[in-house]
Amino acid sequence: MSIVSEPIAENAAKKRGSRRRRGGGSGGGGLHSRDGRMALYLLGPTMVMLALIVGYPIVNAIYKSFQTDPGLDDSTGLFNEGNEWNGVGNYTHWILQQCNAVGGGTETCPSGNLGSQFWDSVWVTLGFTVVTVIIEVVIGMWFAMMMHRAFRGRALVRVAVLIPWAVPTAVIAKLWVVIFDPQGVLNNVLGTSFAWTSESGPARAAIVIADVWKTTPFIALLILAGLQGISSEIYESAKVDGANAWQRFWRITLPLVKPALAVAVIFRSLDVLRMYDLPWVLTQGSNGTQTISILVVKELASKLNSAAALSTITFVLIFAIALVLVRLFNANIVDRGTR
Amino acid sequence: MRGKGAAALAGLLGTVLALSACGGGSSDGDSGGGTNTGRGPFTFVTGKDLSGIMPYIAEEWNKAHPEEKVTIKQQSDAADQQLSDLQQHFQAKDADYDVVTVDVVWTAEFAAKGWIVPLKGDLALDQADLLPATVTAATYNGTQYAAPYDSDGGLLYYRTDLVKEAPTTWDELIADCEGKSTSGTITGSKPGCYAGQLASYEGLTVNASEAINAAGGTIVSDDGKSATVDTAEAAKGLDFLVNGFKEGYIPKEALGFKETESLNAFAAGDLVFLRNWPYAYSQLNGDSKVKGKFGVAPLPGPTGSGASSLGGHSAAISAYSKNQASALDFLKFLQSEEIQKNQLIKGSKAPVIASLYDDADLNKEFGYLSTLKESIETAVPRPVTPFYPAVTQAIQTNAYAALQGKSTTADALKDMAASINSAAAGG
Numbered sequence: 001m002s003i004v005s006e007p008i009a010e011n012a013a014k015k016r017g018s019r020r021r022r023g024g025g026s027g028g029g030g031l032h033s034r035d036g037r038m039a040l041y042l043l044g045p046t047m048v049m050l051a052l053i054v055g056y057p058i059v060n061a062i063y064k065s066f067q068t069d070p071g072l073d074d075s076t077g078l079f080n081e082g083n084e085w086n087g088v089g090n091y092t093h094w095i096l097q098q099c100n101a102v103g104g105g106t107e108t109c110p111s112g113n114l115g116s117q118f119w120d121s122v123w124v125t126l127g128f129t130v131v132t133v134i135i136e137v138v139i140g141m142w143f144a145m146m147m148h149r150a151f152r153g154r155a156l157v158r159v160a161v162l163i164p165w166a167v168p169t170a171v172i173a174k175l176w177v178v179i180f181d182p183q184g185v186l187n188n189v190l191g192t193s194f195a196w197t198s199e200s201g202p203a204r205a206a207i208v209i210a211d212v213w214k215t216t217p218f219i220a221l222l223i224l225a226g227l228q229g230i231s232s233e234i235y236e237s238a239k240v241d242g243a244n245a246w247q248r249f250w251r252i253t254l255p256l257v258k259p260a261l262a263v264a265v266i267f268r269s270l271d272v273l274r275m276y277d278l279p280w281v282l283t284q285g286s287n288g289t290q291t292i293s294i295l296v297v298k299e300l301a302s303k304l305n306s307a308a309a310l311s312t313i314t315f316v317l318i319f320a321i322a323l324v325l326v327r328l329f330n331a332n333i334v335d336r337g338t339r
Numbered sequence: 340m341r342g343k344g345a346a347a348l349a350g351l352l353g354t355v356l357a358l359s360a361c362g363g364g365s366s367d368g369d370s371g372g373g374t375n376t377g378r379g380p381f382t383f384v385t386g387k388d389l390s391g392i393m394p395y396i397a398e399e400w401n402k403a404h405p406e407e408k409v410t411i412k413q414q415s416d417a418a419d420q421q422l423s424d425l426q427q428h429f430q431a432k433d434a435d436y437d438v439v440t441v442d443v444v445w446t447a448e449f450a451a452k453g454w455i456v457p458l459k460g461d462l463a464l465d466q467a468d469l470l471p472a473t474v475t476a477a478t479y480n481g482t483q484y485a486a487p488y489d490s491d492g493g494l495l496y497y498r499t500d501l502v503k504e505a506p507t508t509w510d511e512l513i514a515d516c517e518g519k520s521t522s523g524t525i526t527g528s529k530p531g532c533y534a535g536q537l538a539s540y541e542g543l544t545v546n547a548s549e550a551i552n553a554a555g556g557t558i559v560s561d562d563g564k565s566a567t568v569d570t571a572e573a574a575k576g577l578d579f580l581v582n583g584f585k586e587g588y589i590p591k592e593a594l595g596f597k598e599t600e601s602l603n604a605f606a607a608g609d610l611v612f613l614r615n616w617p618y619a620y621s622q623l624n625g626d627s628k629v630k631g632k633f634g635v636a637p638l639p640g641p642t643g644s645g646a647s648s649l650g651g652h653s654a655a656i657s658a659y660s661k662n663q664a665s666a667l668d669f670l671k672f673l674q675s676e677e678i679q680k681n682q683l684i685k686g687s688k689a690p691v692i693a694s695l696y697d698d699a700d701l702n703k704e705f706g707y708l709s710t711l712k713e714s715i716e717t718a719v720p721r722p723v724t725p726f727y728p729a730v731t732q733a734i735q736t737n738a739y740a741a742l743q744g745k746s747t748t749a750d751a752l753k754d755m756a757a758s759i760n761s762a763a764a765g766g
Contacts, residue, residue: 068765069765069766070452071765072451072564072725072726072763074564077451077479077480077562077725078450078451078452078453079451079452079453079725093766099761099764099766100761100764100765100766101761101764102565102760102761102763102764103764107761109758109761110733110754110757110758110761111736111737111740111746111754111757111758112732112733112734112735112736112737112754112755112757112758112759113729113732113733113758113761113762113766114729114732114766115766117736181595181600182525182592182595182600182604183524183525183603183604183607183609193524193525193592195591195592195594195595196595197538197595198538198591198592198594198595199594199743283539284538284539284540285539286538286539286540286739287539298728298732300423301419301422301423301728302448302726302728302729302766303766306766
């Protein structure tokens with residue numbers, strides 16, 4: 001943990017330094033403030049654009065998530081506008097699985113209401129994340145080490161490996177639909193007649209298989225890039241010192257490839273956490289494969305503000321996991337220079 | 340520099356908050372619904388034209404109405420994307436969608452949200468010649484909101500080489516499967532007897548509703564606001580499907596069947612009976628192992644006649660359209676006999692005019708037409724409710740749990756009812 005605290009201490013020192021410098025500069029009105037104005041002119045338009053196209057939808061969605069959705073006015077049979085202050089009602093709907101009861105008050109959401117499916121979707125999504133990322137890292141590492149070795153046609157292998165990753169996920173998913181069909185390729189090859197997407201175990205396995213197949217190359221290539229940055233001299237001197245292959249992997253390869261590995265794991269985890277297209281095309285989220293993103297899209301069909309609350313929860317969840325991962329890897333991705 | 344940056348950021352954040360405030364707070368009391376008599380060019384929004392009929396419709400209309408030309412705007416071919424496209428345009432109160440295509444199950448929601456105008460008063464339509472079920476599906480709260488222009492009903496496809504006569508009851512259907520051997524690549528104790536669209540998606544709502552309606556059950560009350568599905572009749576209906584998996588007359592694979600998968604299974608010779616839509620007819624008569632070896636019949640029920648769920652589309656006038664008088668004429672045009680007939684001939688779309696089903700020439704060309712009429716005449720619209728998205732979720736989730744044996748029929752119906760009621764109470 002001492003390694004973690006180092007950059008923080010460094011940063012803190014820098015901040016103190018810059019504050020002091022600024023204090024001195026403002027009195028003189030010299031170079032720094034002119035630079036500052038220049039930076040503001042240059043960055044300003046970008047910031048405004050970012051605020052409009054990134055900030056506005058996010059802030060608006062969060063704002064909406066505290067409002068009611070349109071409800072039916074019994075006297076006219078028409079919907080009212082909704083958009084009234086609802087406090088954290090949309091959030092408790094999801095997190096505590098509370099639904100409006102007939103005749104007022106709340107009750108536990110009945111099965112079939114999307115509200116009752118929130119926690120299941122969360123666990124399914126987290127499950128997919130843990131399982132696919134672990135498998136992908138293990139296979140990806142193996143791929144990368146293979147590709148790292150010099151052999152004829154290595155360039156070709158690298159390109160070939162990247163193809164699954166380059167094809168759009170929805171197309172890949174459709175391909176796997178054909179493969180996992182009861183009369184499909186996989187059953188023909190295995191000589192079975194397994195209903196792959198009609199039961200939760202096989203349906204989840206199908207999604208994991210398709211996802212691993214598609215995105216392992218991405219991880220492999222990132223790791224490969226990391227491997228190529230390691231000087232061969234380190235291995236040679238380790239060999240001279242009598243380290244065996246296993247020790248070289250654990251003591252040299254793994255620590256040195258860690259930054260690349262961290263980027264791969266964090267990117268993939270964030271990707272899987274908002275996975276939508278693959279399970280949607282394969283199973284429509286049935287049979288225990290409904291991710292949070294699928295739940296959001298289903299809710300969007302009728303209730304915009306409640307869906308906004310769910311997206312916000314998803315956003316916070318992903319953000320928290322990203323933070324944990326960054327801490328775990330002790331990887332300062334944004335600014336490697338401080339390491 | 341740091342201080343200024345922070346000030347600028349705070350300013351930006353303020354702008355963003357202000358923007359979001361006016362975005363969220365806008366609510367003028369304009370609920371639409373008013374009739375105007377505007378005339379002029381207008382837009383007809385419809386799903387992707389897979390049948391190629393739209394250029395014909397546009398040409399015919401524009402020839403007769405040079406001052407009020409129609410522009411056809413095609414959406415995606417996926418129903419959920421069509422729906423969200425319409426929802427977005429309506430929420431923005433967009434005036435450039437004048438006439439919109441409404442799937443039968445969207446009518447109530449659009450009407451209740453004030454997006455489409457009621458077809459009464461100046462905008463009234465004479466619907467006497469139409470199949471009654473199609474008009475019912477276009478009606479919400481006792482008021483007609485849309486003009487049906489194509490229809491669809493479920494049919495039972497059966498193997499004429501295996502079964503002499505089409506079954507009219509569920510028991511006959513199950514008995515007919517005894518000892519029949521199909522290609523046998525799908526499993527179960529009675530491999531490949533019957534299948535419909537039983538994966539967890541909209542098709543399951545269609546199939547479950549058909550079974551429940553056939554047994555005399557209903558799903559929601561007439562006003563669409565409360566559940567009526569927790570009854571013995573509904574249980575009897577759902578049990579036809581649930582027992583199918585238990586006893587093996589529906590193969591386990593059918594839990595993953597949608598339209599295409601079920602059609603493929605029948606086309607490969609793996610099923611004795613298939614529930615599907617009329618479009619399957621021409622496909623099966625094309626490149627399939629059962630070509631010339633199958634017939635069509637109305638769906639069976641517990642004691643005789645079954646009940647099909649109604650499919651199809653209506654056209655409705657947007658509440659934000661500026662040219663509603665022209666739009667109304669266009670609805671009448673879509674319902675005219677000439678267009679209806681040509682939609683069938685050129686696009687294989689089932690007409691909404693009842694008499695066309697008795698046309699001898701058309702019957703010669705479309706062998707399923709008289710059967711389809713029977714199907715549509717006894718068809719029951721899927722729940723007509725402004726909460727349709729939540730109601731169909733409730734049906735799918737709970738019916739699927741029952742089919743998988745994860746829930747009993749009784750519990751599934753109880754949950755279905757609770758979930759529908761909770762949707763009506765605002766979720």
